[in-house]
Amino acid sequence: MRRRYYGGRRRWEFVGMTRRELYGLLxxxxxxxxxSLLPLVNTGYGLSLGVTIAMxxxxxxxxxxxxxxxxxxxxxxxxxFGLGMYVVxxxxxxYPFPILILIAAxxxxxxxxxxxxxxxxxxxxxxxxxxxGLAELIRQLVTWGQTTLGTSSGLYVLTNIDEKMIYWQLxxxxxxxxxxxxxxxxxxxGFALRIIGNDEKVAAHSGINTALxxxxxxxxxxxxxxxxxxxxxxxxxxxEPTIAFxxxxxFLVVIMALIGGAHRLWGPVLGVVPFALVWDxxxxxxxxxxxxxxxxxxxxxxxxxxxxxxxxxxxxxxxxKVWRDRA
Amino acid sequence: MxxxxxxxxxxxxxxxxxxxxxxxxxFDVMEHEVVGLIGPNGSGKTTMLNLISGFLKLSxxxxxxxxxxxxxxxxxxxxxxxxxxxxxxVRMLPSMTVRENVAAGGVFGYQRYWGVExxxxxxxxxxxxxxxxxxxxxxxxxxxxxxxxxxxxxxLISDPQLILLDEWLAGLNPKEMEIGIKLxxxxxxxxxxxxxxxxxxxxxxxxxxxxxxxxxxxxxxEGSPHEVLSDPEVVxxxxxxxxx
Numbered sequence: 001m002r003r004r005y006y007g008g009r010r011r012w013e014f015v016g017m018t019r020r021e022l023y024g025l026l027x028x029x030x031x032x033x034x035x036s037l038l039p040l041v042n043t044g045y046g047l048s049l050g051v052t053i054a055m056x057x058x059x060x061x062x063x064x065x066x067x068x069x070x071x072x073x074x075x076x077x078x079x080x081f082g083l084g085m086y087v088v089x090x091x092x093x094x095y096p097f098p099i100l101i102l103i104a105a106x107x108x109x110x111x112x113x114x115x116x117x118x119x120x121x122x123x124x125x126x127x128x129x130x131x132x133g134l135a136e137l138i139r140q141l142v143t144w145g146q147t148t149l150g151t152s153s154g155l156y157v158l159t160n161i162d163e164k165m166i167y168w169q170l171x172x173x174x175x176x177x178x179x180x181x182x183x184x185x186x187x188x189x190g191f192a193l194r195i196i197g198n199d200e201k202v203a204a205h206s207g208i209n210t211a212l213x214x215x216x217x218x219x220x221x222x223x224x225x226x227x228x229x230x231x232x233x234x235x236x237x238x239x240e241p242t243i244a245f246x247x248x249x250x251f252l253v254v255i256m257a258l259i260g261g262a263h264r265l266w267g268p269v270l271g272v273v274p275f276a277l278v279w280d281x282x283x284x285x286x287x288x289x290x291x292x293x294x295x296x297x298x299x300x301x302x303x304x305x306x307x308x309x310x311x312x313x314x315x316x317x318x319x320x321k322v323w324r325d326r327a
Numbered sequence: 328m329x330x331x332x333x334x335x336x337x338x339x340x341x342x343x344x345x346x347x348x349x350x351x352x353x354f355d356v357m358e359h360e361v362v363g364l365i366g367p368n369g370s371g372k373t374t375m376l377n378l379i380s381g382f383l384k385l386s387x388x389x390x391x392x393x394x395x396x397x398x399x400x401x402x403x404x405x406x407x408x409x410x411x412x413x414x415x416x417v418r419m420l421p422s423m424t425v426r427e428n429v430a431a432g433g434v435f436g437y438q439r440y441w442g443v444e445x446x447x448x449x450x451x452x453x454x455x456x457x458x459x460x461x462x463x464x465x466x467x468x469x470x471x472x473x474x475x476x477x478x479x480x481x482x483l484i485s486d487p488q489l490i491l492l493d494e495w496l497a498g499l500n501p502k503e504m505e506i507g508i509k510l511x512x513x514x515x516x517x518x519x520x521x522x523x524x525x526x527x528x529x530x531x532x533x534x535x536x537x538x539x540x541x542x543x544x545x546x547x548x549e550g551s552p553h554e555v556l557s558d559p560e561v562v563x564x565x566x567x568x569x570x571x
Binding site: 188191192194195197198199201202203204205206207208209210 | 380381382401402403406407411412414418419420421422423427430431432434435436437439441481485
């Protein structure tokens with residue numbers, strides 16, 4: 001009787017690579033290959049939209065690495081993103097660009113580590129508010145630092161990196177994020193995160209150092225957001241705190257990830273693509289109605305698709321399977 | 328037979344503000360012993376377990392496992408030292424299957440498994456607690472006793488040195504209770520060291536080598552189940568004074 005469960009199809013997930021993972025990997029490679037062709041087809045509006053989509057894909061996916069399993073909603077993305085941008089803006093005359101990317105990654109990880117140690121004891125809404133406030137605090141500090149130490153309120157970022165390069169760099173970063181996410185999901189770290197997300201007390205009593213696991217993941221996520229900011233700095237020739245540390249960015253990242261589905265690695269991108277397209281349309285045609293769209297998106301997440309498009313798909317897939325097995 | 332002290336509790340107290348929930352508790356648990364922790368409602372039994380497992384921080388006193396101090400350690404480090412537990416109100420991991428719920432206990436605890444070994448060990452404890460064939464089910468679809476079995480399996484999987492069962496039998500119907508008692512008895516004959524908090528006296532009588540009785544946070548009696556249950560002070564704690 002028992003063998004039926006273990007033989008054949010139902011194998012324990014994290015031993016070796018299953019056929020499903022292999023298909024996933026191949027699909028991923030094909031999608032990335034197709035996406036990398038975009039700059040050869042269109043270098044104007046299409047590419048600009050592509051950069052935006054790639055950027056939000058990286059940010060939302062890395063946000064969901066931490067917040068998906070733990071359900072800690074972080075609104076600090078803009079803090080990491082802005083810091084990364086300022087690392088490039090401030091260090092461009094001293095160091096080559098690739099070094100600055102590494103510095104941004106380090107700065108993001110360190111900041112996330114500090115925030116993590118200070119805040120991850122907070123739960124639920126307190127954590128949300130703290131991260132939002134913290135992003136604001138960093139913005140104010142940077143503004144204050146620039147006006148007292150420097151002469152202007154912004155920085156010039158003059159490089160010969162064009163939008164095409166930014167796009168490809170973001171694609172590489174996105175591939176990296178997916179690989180990390182895939183590795184985490186099949187590792188003990190990912191298993192620990194899922195247990196923590198279900199019940200932190202059970203996790204602790206099973207021997208998991210919950211604080212360490214959460215801080216580590218938050219650092220990964222923060223570091224990636226900082227690198228994203230660093231890569232995007234050349235897109236604007238002039239950066240200032242209101243651009244780099246825009247709270248709207250943090251909100252958009254969260255909404256896109258949740259609309260797609262934060263509990264799966266490839267969930268957020270399913271939210272990013274449609275949302276970014278509609279968002280672009282609305283900012284172009286009805287610039288005053290963006291808040292309305294955010295509101296509708298929030299309502300949609302809460303009432304209609306609490307687990308995102310992915311959750312919706314999974315629900316109907318399960319229903320289809322029941323129907324198929326019965327037929 | 329050499330007597331080895333598995334757990335030693337010395338002058339452990341816990342107060343919440345002005346309320347003393349556990350008051351200067353001192354007792355030992357020997358290896359392979361099954362100890363019942365009993366007492367009326369609100370006497371501090373669950374708090375005592377929470378102090379041992381690190382769920383709560385103790386206010387004062389010493390806790391040691393096999394001669395090594397675990398005083399003031401966090402729950403995860405205590406779990407790694409070999410203390411596993413179940414909870415008074417079952418705590419499932421709702422988004423996971425039965426199998427994953429059980430495996431959760433065996434990756435980071437006292438004995439740590441992964442991959443094929445974890446697979447094998449998970450199969451073993453799932454069979455042991457009588458959940459065979461249900462391992463792919465979501466835990467929310469389980470009956471109450473099966474959820475309790477999942478918790479027991481999650482505690483057993485890391486082969487801990489001491490298991491704390493907090494009213495593991497509570498809420499079961501008479502037939503399930505019989506199954507439950509049989510299951511714990513099997514653990515006893517396996518030589519496991521257990522601390523059982525329970526209200527059901529028949530279970531205490533048939534399962535425990537020794538009983539510790541608590542009232543208002545303090546120990547009022549200790550001895551064999553028969554002894555303590557006929558102790559006048561214990562009877563008074565449960566039923567009140569005769570001439571009241």
